[in-house]
Amino acid sequence: MDIIVCIKRVPETAEADLVIDASKKAIDTDGLVFSINEWDNYAVEAAIQLKESVGGTITVISVGPEENNEVLRRALAMGADEALRLTDPAFEGSDAYAMAKILAAAVKDIPHDLILTGVQADDDGFGAVGVALAQMLGLPYAALVTDIQLDGETLTVHRELEGGLEEVDTLKLPALLTIQTGINEPRYVSIMGIRRVARKEIGVKGAGDLGLSEEAVGAKGSLSRIEELFFPPVGEGAEIIEGTMDEKTEALVKILKERGGIA
Amino acid sequence: MDFELNMEQREIVKAAREFAEGEFDPQLAMELEKAHQFPFDIRKKACQLGFIGIHFPEEYGGQGYGIFENALIVEEFCRRDSGIGSAVVLSDFSSEIIMRFGSDAQKKAYLPKVASGEYISGGGYTEPDHGSDITFMNTTAVKDGDTYVINGSKTFITNGGIARFLIVLCQTDENASPTYRGQSTFIVPTDSEGFEAVEIEDKMGLRMTSTSEIYLNNVRVPAENLIGKYGRGFYQVLEFFDESRVEIAAQALGIAQGALDRAVAYIKERSQFGRKIAAFQVNQHKAADMATRVELARLIVYKAAWNYDKGRIDPVLTSMAKMTAGRTAVEVCDEAIQMHGGYGYIMENEVERFYRDAKITEIYEGTREIQKNTIASTLVGRFK
Amino acid sequence: MEKIAVWVEHRQNEIRDITFEMLGKAHQLVGDGGQVIALFLGDPSQKGLLDKITPHAHRTVAYLDSNLKDFEPLRYQAAFADIFEKVDCQLILMGQTAFGMDFAPAVAARWEIPFTTDIVDVEVDGGLIAVRQMYSGKVSAKVSLKEADKMLCTVRAGAFPAEDLPTVSGEVQEITGAVEGDFSARAFVEYLEAAVGDVDITQADVIVSVGRGIKDADNIPVAQELADALGGVVACSRPVADKKWLPKERQVGTSGKTVKPKVYIALGISGAFQHQAGMKNAGTIIAVNKDPKAPIFGIAHYGIVDDLFKVVPALTEKVKELRGWGNSDK
Numbered sequence: 015m016d017i018i019v020c021i022k023r024v025p026e027t028a029e030a031d032l033v034i035d036a037s038k039k040a041i042d043t044d045g046l047v048f049s050i051n052e053w054d055n056y057a058v059e060a061a062i063q064l065k066e067s068v069g070g071t072i073t074v075i076s077v078g079p080e081e082n083n084e085v086l087r088r089a090l091a092m093g094a095d096e097a098l099r100l101t102d103p104a105f106e107g108s109d110a111y112a113m114a115k116i117l118a119a120a121v122k123d124i125p126h127d128l129i130l131t132g133v134q135a136d137d138d139g140f141g142a143v144g145v146a147l148a149q150m151l152g153l154p155y156a157a158l159v160t161d162i163q164l165d166g167e168t169l170t171v172h173r174e175l176e177g178g179l180e181e182v183d184t185l186k187l188p189a190l191l192t193i194q195t196g197i198n199e200p201r202y203v204s205i206m207g208i209r210r211v212a213r214k215e216i217g218v219k220g221a222g223d224l225g226l227s228e229e230a231v232g233a234k235g236s237l238s239r240i241e242e243l244f245f246p247p248v249g250e251g252a253e254i255i256e257g258t259m260d261e262k263t264e265a266l267v268k269i270l271k272e273r274g275g276i277a
Numbered sequence: 278m279d280f281e282l283n284m285e286q287r288e289i290v291k292a293a294r295e296f297a298e299g300e301f302d303p304q305l306a307m308e309l310e311k312a313h314q315f316p317f318d319i320r321k322k323a324c325q326l327g328f329i330g331i332h333f334p335e336e337y338g339g340q341g342y343g344i345f346e347n348a349l350i351v352e353e354f355c356r357r358d359s360g361i362g363s364a365v366v367l368s369d370f371s372s373e374i375i376m377r378f379g380s381d382a383q384k385k386a387y388l389p390k391v392a393s394g395e396y397i398s399g400g401g402y403t404e405p406d407h408g409s410d411i412t413f414m415n416t417t418a419v420k421d422g423d424t425y426v427i428n429g430s431k432t433f434i435t436n437g438g439i440a441r442f443l444i445v446l447c448q449t450d451e452n453a454s455p456t457y458r459g460q461s462t463f464i465v466p467t468d469s470e471g472f473e474a475v476e477i478e479d480k481m482g483l484r485m486t487s488t489s490e491i492y493l494n495n496v497r498v499p500a501e502n503l504i505g506k507y508g509r510g511f512y513q514v515l516e517f518f519d520e521s522r523v524e525i526a527a528q529a530l531g532i533a534q535g536a537l538d539r540a541v542a543y544i545k546e547r548s549q550f551g552r553k554i555a556a557f558q559v560n561q562h563k564a565a566d567m568a569t570r571v572e573l574a575r576l577i578v579y580k581a582a583w584n585y586d587k588g589r590i591d592p593v594l595t596s597m598a599k600m601t602a603g604r605t606a607v608e609v610c611d612e613a614i615q616m617h618g619g620y621g622y623i624m625e626n627e628v629e630r631f632y633r634d635a636k637i638t639e640i641y642e643g644t645r646e647i648q649k650n651t652i653a654s655t656l657v658g659r660f661k
Numbered sequence: 662m663e664k665i666a667v668w669v670e671h672r673q674n675e676i677r678d679i680t681f682e683m684l685g686k687a688h689q690l691v692g693d694g695g696q697v698i699a700l701f702l703g704d705p706s707q708k709g710l711l712d713k714i715t716p717h718a719h720r721t722v723a724y725l726d727s728n729l730k731d732f733e734p735l736r737y738q739a740a741f742a743d744i745f746e747k748v749d750c751q752l753i754l755m756g757q758t759a760f761g762m763d764f765a766p767a768v769a770a771r772w773e774i775p776f777t778t779d780i781v782d783v784e785v786d787g788g789l790i791a792v793r794q795m796y797s798g799k800v801s802a803k804v805s806l807k808e809a810d811k812m813l814c815t816v817r818a819g820a821f822p823a824e825d826l827p828t829v830s831g832e833v834q835e836i837t838g839a840v841e842g843d844f845s846a847r848a849f850v851e852y853l854e855a856a857v858g859d860v861d862i863t864q865a866d867v868i869v870s871v872g873r874g875i876k877d878a879d880n881i882p883v884a885q886e887l888a889d890a891l892g893g894v895v896a897c898s899r900p901v902a903d904k905k906w907l908p909k910e911r912q913v914g915t916s917g918k919t920v921k922p923k924v925y926i927a928l929g930i931s932g933a934f935q936h937q938a939g940m941k942n943a944g945t946i947i948a949v950n951k952d953p954k955a956p957i958f959g960i961a962h963y964g965i966v967d968d969l970f971k972v973v974p975a976l977t978e979k980v981k982e983l984r985g986w987g988n989s990d991k
Contacts, residue, residue, distance in 0.1 A: 027796045028873075028931065029952060034800065041800060087288060110778070111770060133762070138795050140778050141757070145766035154735065154846035157763040170850070174916050175672070175759040176818075178855025178909065183733075186846045196903030202299065203292040205327030205340045212285050237775035241790065241803045252948060252964030256548075262965050263976045266947065267983060269963055273945040275867050275924035276891055276980065302877040304970070546951055546966075625970075 015070035015127045015164070015187075017061040019094065020117055020147070021054040023078055023085045024137040034243045041243065050085040053132025057193040059200040060162060061130055062093040068164060071095045073124055077105060077116055083216050090214055091207035092200075098124075102220040107233030110138075114146035116231055119224035121151065128169075129190040133158055144192035155190040156183055160197050286349060289331075289342075293350045296326060297357035303627060306358050310484045310630060315439055320365045324394030328354075329369050333376055338389030343586035344520055348527035348578060355531025356538065358627075359634035363528055364485040370435050371400030371444040373520055374462060378505035378513045383464065387442065399436035401445040401465070401491055402514055404429070409647045411446065411514060413456040416493060418447035418463060425449075425463060425503065427496040433641065437474040437489025442466045445493070446510050453508070460510035464502040471496040482633030519590050522599040522642050526578045529602035529638035533571045533609040536631045540564060540613035554616075563616060567609045574605040593655045596648035599638075603645060606635035662690050662785045666698040666722075666750040669714055670760050672732070673852065676713050679756035681823035683816050684717045687754060688827050690785055696720060697829075698750055702740050702838075704730035711833065718831045722748060726838025734764050735844040741768065744836060750811065752789065757815040759916075765815045775806035776813035781820040793817075797933055798956045818915065819938045855918075858910035860894050866923045867893025870913055870940070871901055874929015874950065874969055878906040884928055887973050890980040896920065898927075898936045914939035928969045932957025949973070 025046035033042040050058075061072045072094040076082040079101055086097035100120055108116065121129060129151075131144035141157075148155030160180065161172035173181040174194050185191075221231060229235060255265045270276050282290065300319050309316055323329050332347040333339020340346075354362035372391045375383050390396040404415050416429025427447055434443065445465045453459025467474065471494040480488060505513055541564055544555040554560050581598035584591055610632035614621035621628050639645045665687040670677040680699075687697040699718035701711060705725045715721050724740050755761040757779040769776035781801075782792035791804045791814050806812045862868060869888040875881065881895065888895045895911065902912040913920055915935040925943035929950060930936060937960050940946065948961035949969045958964045965972055 027799060031954070032796060032799050041796065084287075084291075087284070088291070091288065091292070110766065111776070114766075114770060136797065139793075139797070141762050142766035142769075142776075142778050145763060146770040149767040149770040155763075155767075156847065158759055172853065173759060173763070175852075176677075176915055177919065178912070178917055179672075180853040180855075181759075182850040182853060184848050184850060189846075195899070196905075199904075202296045202322075202326055203288070204325075205289065205292065205331050205342075208285060208288045208292060209327075209340055209342075237769070237773070237807045237809075238777045239805050239807075241805050243795070243800050243802050246794065246798065246801045246959075252946075252958045252961035254953075254958070254964045254966060259967075259971060259975050262967070262972065263979050266963070266965070266976055267979050269945065269947065270891065270924060270980070271983075273924050275893075275926075275945065275947075276983070302879065304877060304880050304883075308879075 015064060015068050016125045017064060017070060017072045018121050018124055018126045018129045019054070019057050019061045019072060019074045019089065020129070020131045020143070021058065021074055021076050021085055021089060022051040022132070022135050023048050023076060023082045024051045024135055027136070034245070038242050039240050048081065048084070050088055051132055051135045051137075053134060053136075053193060053195055055200045056195050056197050057130040057132050058089045058092055058094065059198045060193050062201070063198060064128070064162070064164060065093065070127070073098060073126075075100065075117065075120055077101070077108075077113060086216055087211065087214075088203055090211040091203045093207070096217070097214070098217040098219065100219050100224070102222075102231075104221045104226075104228040104232045107236065107239070108231055109236035109238045110140040110142035111146055111237045112231050112235040113143050114150055115235060116224065116226065117143070117147050118150040119226050120219060121147075127187045129153065129188075131190070131192050133192045133194050144190060148190035151190070153188055153190045154185045155192070156185060157192040158194045159191045160194050162191065162197075282349075286346060289346055290349050290353055292326075293328060293353035294357070296323065296328065297354050297362065301354070301358040301361045303358070306360050306630070307625065310360050313478070313484050315364055315485055315487060316361045319361060320368050321394045323365050324392060327392075329365070329394070330372070330388065330392030333372070333388050333392055337376070337384045338392035343582070344523055345579070345582040345586050348523055348582040351524055351527040352531035352534065355528045356535040359532045359535060359631045360483070360485045362531060363483055363634060366524070366528065367435055367486060368397045370398055370521070371517070372398045374400065374444045374504060374513055374517050375464065377516065378462075378509070380501075382501070383504065387464065390441075396441035397436050397439050399434055399440035399443045400517075401431035401434050401437075401443045403431060403433050405432045405490075408433075409643060411457070411511065414446055414448040414460055416445065416447050417451065418449050418461060420500065421497075423500050424497045425500060427463065427465065427493045427498065429493050431491040431493075433477070434474070434489045434491050435641070436487055437491050438476045438487035440467055443491070444504065446514055449507060449510070457511035458508055461507050462504040462510040462513055463498055464504060465493070465496060465498055469496045469498065481636060482630070483637050516590060518642060519592055519595050520585060522595045523578065523582045523585060525638050525642045526574075526581065526595070526599040526602040529599070529606035529635065530571070530574050530578050532631050532635045532638070533574060533602070533606040536606075536610040536613040536628055536635070537564070537567045537571050539628050539631070540567065540616045543617055560616060563612055567612055570605045570609055574602040577601050592651050596643070596651040599642065600645050600648040600652075603635075603639035606638055607632070610635045662695065662751050662789070664696045664698060664750040665691055665752045665754065666700050666748055667718070668753065668755040668761075669699050669701040670756050670758060671703065671707065671710055672760070674707065674710065676710055677756070677758070678823060679758055679816065679818045680714070681717070681826060682818070682821045683754040683756065684714075685823050685826050686783070686816070686821040688717075690752075690783065698722060698748065700744075700748065700753075702726075702729050702737060706730070715831045715833055716828045717826045719829050721831055721833045722836065723833060724836045724838050726840045728840050729838065731849040732760055732764070733844060733847060733849050734767060735847055736840050737764060738767065738771065739840045739842060739844070740838055743838065743840070745772065753811060753813045755813065755815045757817050761815045765813060769813050772811075774811050774813045775809050776815075777804045777806060778815045779817050780814045781817050783814060794934070797931070799954070817934060819934070819941070856908070856910055858908050860911065862894050862896045862911055862913065863918050863920050865894040865920070867891045867926075868896045868913075868920055868922045868924070868940075868943070869893055869926045869928065870896040870898065870930060871907075871928045872898040872930030872936075873900045875901060875906070876929075878904070880970075881906060883970065883973050887926070887977045887980070890977050890984065890986070893922070893924075898930045899933070927957050927961065928973060930957050931955045932960060
């Protein structure tokens with residue numbers, strides 16, 4: 015089975031102090047550590063597990079500058095076979111729709127039975143590229159996938175619904191799935207993996223190579239645009255309990271007693 | 278000159294960091310530390326991923342990289358956790374003597390099993406009567422037919438209680454002049470009859486690592502366990518020290534960086550007098566000094582490792598690297614505790630443990646004073 | 662904005678709450694004289710569900726077809742294609758839900774409808790400006806959509822209150838569907854109910870909930886001990902369930918359980934909106950987190966900015982003392 019996985023390189027922001035840059039349309043990424051989008055890492059692992067069980071090839075694709083080689087190489091070291099980076103100044107400012115167009119143009123030329131993406135990205139959180147890509151390619155798809163079983167040309171997947179409920183669906187290959195976190199336990203990168211792919215070339219394609227006009231992609235080819243970033247209002251927020259550890263816990267015990275927290 | 282890590286080296290650093298962050302859990306570290314337990318499970322995983330023995334040749338189960346890449350892993354592991362990191366990275370200790378001087382059969386028999394995690398190794402050089410002076414060994418090996426019979430004792434032996442085999446430096450010719458020309462090294466399986474390891478309890482730090490006294494009472498090893506040439510043991514060990522000191526220096530570097538990380542995180546989090554203590558210039562300056570010290574240590578440690586991989590033996594440089602990194606680790610940890618105030622002094626705090634684990638890097642593999650002797654003797658000649 | 666269509670989301674014969682939240686916002690946006698249109702796709706047997714919708718929409722378009730009982734995107738798209746031209750509206754709202762995330766981007770891509778996802782607010786002032794969050798809620802963004810006849814937004818669950826829905830005398834337009842074709846490329850099979858565990862967190866008065874900050878499965882007992890002392894149960898946020906440190910049925914949040922205990926103690930939980938959706942109605946929320954900027958402090962009543970591994974053992978000790986459990990005789 016030939017699998018394509020679309021991956022993104024994103025800044026780790028969970029524990030960072032974020033600063034909005036002068037344009038007010040992006041955050042200042044200086045000093046932030048970048049890594050593979052968490053959802054995409056699960057998607058790469060899912061692809062590797064499928065390949066390990068039925069054979070085939072895995073191609074990873076990422077849209078972005080040379081730094082994106084980092085996440086592509088990481089996926090290669092985990093077990094992917096080929097990597098392709100899509101980059102062009104014309105891609106700047108692409109929204110989820112334009113991003114899906116870029117990816118659609120690239121995957122058309124690569125044999126595939128299955129395409130995997132993460133459900134969403136850590137940074138913009140659109141959660142739209144995978145499904146839009148499937149639509150553009152005319153592939154059956156399923157979003158929020160938490161389990162994959164393959165039987166010949168048929169996939170049986172679980173989708174995560176609300177409230178702990180899951181849905182079981184079947185899909186015919188070729189298909190696209192957006193992968194939810196927790197579907198597997200992504201492996202660590204091994205030194206063997208790094209060594210194996212040390213001399214692996216990463217393909218690069220621009221808008222022209224993909225047959226995309228400048229109007230079709232980037233800000234011009236997008237359907238939405240970020241106008242301004244701002245920090246969400248803090249709201250009332252919590253009353254912060256200060257003091258020594260003893261004073262803090264004493265205050266907590268008092269609150270717990272008053273509010274029925276000691277059942 | 279190029280001060281940048283190449284692509285593979287950056288990937289190795291990142292892989293080591295991800296593994297250490299995923300597996301070296303602070304609570305687990307505290308429990309292992311209290312129980313004086315070696316992190317066997319973590320080491321096994323590290324081996325499966327190729328982190329241990331990364332500098333062994335591929336045909337012997339390694340990854341074919343140099344000691345520079347090994348130093349990068351040591352640094353990252355010890356940065357994340359001084360205790361687990363030190364224990365795991367030293368689990369192949371002294372295997373390098375087999376790698377550098379052993380026969381093909383010895384390399385095949387031992388190195389792949391060390392790299393895969395099946396064997397833990399150690400080295401027996403230090404003796405109770407004379408620590409850093411290895412020019413004469415009280416431990417003897419006497420040939421008897423196809424075997425050597427070893428008698429004597431060793432002390433402060435890293436991994437002594439958990440290793441599958443030790444490299445033991447023995448006096449094979451007591452009449453040699455100078456005495457160190459009568460020394461040889463042997464592979465001694467720890468399940469040999471007459472071999473006994475007695476754990477040294479209650480060390481200041483390195484509590485997840487086994488450190489033992491070793492008693493060798495008529496231990497018989499096959500003659501093929503002699504490593505390299507008869508009578509060359511002293512030279513092999515000296516050359517190995519050039520390599521192992523880089524590893525210890527990287528261990529110290531990682532511990533220093535780890536303590537710095539924690540100190541910076543703490544001052545950004547802790548409030549006093551109504552503001553974050555990171556807002557106080559005194560703490561900013563402390564952090565700046567610590568970061569500068571760590572970066573200086575990194576420069577010399579990397580240079581020493583790089584130099585070794587170029588095939589150059591330079592005891593002056595490796596001694597300088599170990600001395601600098603060790604001192605940096607102790608002083609940066611000291612300052613990190615100071616910045617934590619009372620909280621830094623209690624055992625639940627990581628910097629307290631880092632401090633205790635840092636100190637050994639100034640002692641084993643040659644004390645700070647021995648390093649100075651090495652440097653000075655080359656600089657100004659040996660005064661008798 | 663004069664006409665806004667709201668996609669009615671239903672599953673297992675229940676209208677989902679998000680529908681009413683979107684209807685409420687739609688009424689606000691269209692104002693007097695505007696029109697709120699409810700779009701319903703379903704099986705004829707589900708027609709009864711419309712009773713809950715029609716009072717709150719000026720017009721309800723119900724497309725009924727026996728093949729539309731459960732959501733299948735290919736069938737749904739075919740049905741929507743039938744009525745797309747007939748639905749005269751400038752904006753379509755769908756939920757940013759398991760349904761909307763699986764359907765909306767495909768609809769937008771197919772008909773090139775300018776869209777954005779997961780909005781928490783929307784303003785109409787000349788053009789449309791949607792507010793959505795980025796970087797796990799740390800930053801908000803104002804997003805504009807390209808001008809077009811129709812636009813589409815998916816709406817975050819819980820972003821808009823469903824209370825005080827205006828009641829209007831709405832008309833119903835029933836369309837008998839004729840969805841035909843081969844849609845077997847993706848077929849619905851069944852629902853799997855969540856596994857029932859040994860602990861039902863929805864029934865607990867006190868919940869001690871752990872997030873990423875608990876760092877390892879080995880540390881769960883730290884929280885369990887506090888829960889035991891309080892007479893409560895241990896629950897968790899998504900990352901903890903993803904890593905299998907606690908079973909899925911202990912997960913609080915959109916894709917897990919919704920809980921409403923008297924006291925909810927969030928330990929090392931940053932407070933992503935998906936988690937908040939599952940616990941924001943708790944009587945009292947106490948958060949312990951090292952990061953003073955963690956979104957959980959925005960919703961908690963009380964907060965301690967400190968290491969949970971320092972706070973929790975000390976608190977557990979105090980509670981035990983209070984109960985006279987002293988450490989020695991336990």
